[in-house]
Amino acid sequence: MAGEDKRAAIIGVVTISDRASAGIYEDLSGPAIAAYLTKILTSPFELVRRTVPDGFESVRDELIHLVDAAGCDLILTTGGTGPSPRDLTPEATEAAAPRVLPGFGELMRQESLKQVPTAILSRQIAALRGACLVINLPGKPASIATCLDAVFPAVPYCLDLIGAARLETDAAVLKSFRPKQ
C-alpha cells in the first residue's frame, strides 16, 4: 500500500557541471544537498552521489541508471538548468522521467525570485520515472536551501503516492504535510 514502505530510502544526488566534473572547481552544491537531507530527515536513507558533465545524454543516462539499476526513490540534481547551450538538465530529466509535476518548478522559481531576479533563467522541473521523483535544482550552492525549503514539505507525500520509500522529516526543522487519510 502507498505510504507503507518502511525500508531506507535511496536518494540520488547528481551534480551537473562541466567544470566541477573536470575538477576545475570544487563541487559545493552536491555536498550542500547532502547536508540539507541530513539536517531535515529523521527516517533512514542511503545517498548515492554522482557528478556528470552538462549535456543531454550524460544526464539522461545517469538518471535512468539511478532509477532502474540503483533503485532511487528520490533524485536531486543541481546545475544545468539555465539557458546556456549546454544547459540541458530539464530536457534530459523529461526524457528519463516523462511525468512532469509543474508545481515544483513554478514554486522554486517563485521563491528564488525573492532573492535574485535571474531566478527566472532557471528552467528547473520535477518529474516522475516510475516510483522515483526527480527534482532539478539550480547550480548555485545558495539556491539549494531556498528551493528545497519551498518544495520539500510535499515530497514525502508525493513519494507515498508513487509507492516509493517513506520519508519522515524533523518537524522542528522542516514540517512535511500529509493530508489526513
Ligand SMILES: Nc1ncnc2c1ncn2[C@@H]1O[C@H](COP(=O)(O)OP(=O)(O)OP(=O)(O)O)[C@@H](O)[C@H]1O
Ligand atoms: N556544483 C557547484 N559547486 C560550486 N559552485 C557551483 C556549482 N555549480 C555552479 N556553481 C557556481 O555557480 C556559477 C554558475 O553556475 P553555472 O551552472 O551557470 O555554471 P556554468 O557557467 O554553466 O559552468 P559549469 O557547467 O562548468 O559549472 C558557477 O560559475 C559557479 O561559481
Ligand SMILES: Nc1nc2c(c(=O)[nH]1)N[C@H]1C(S)=C(S)[C@@H](COP(=O)(O)O)O[C@H]1N2
Ligand atoms: N535561488 C536561486 N535560484 C537561482 C539562482 C540563484 O542564485 N539562487 N541563480 C539563477 C541563475 S543566474 C541561473 S543562470 C539559473 C540556472 O542555473 P544553472 O544553469 O546553474 O542550473 O538559476 C537561477 N536560479
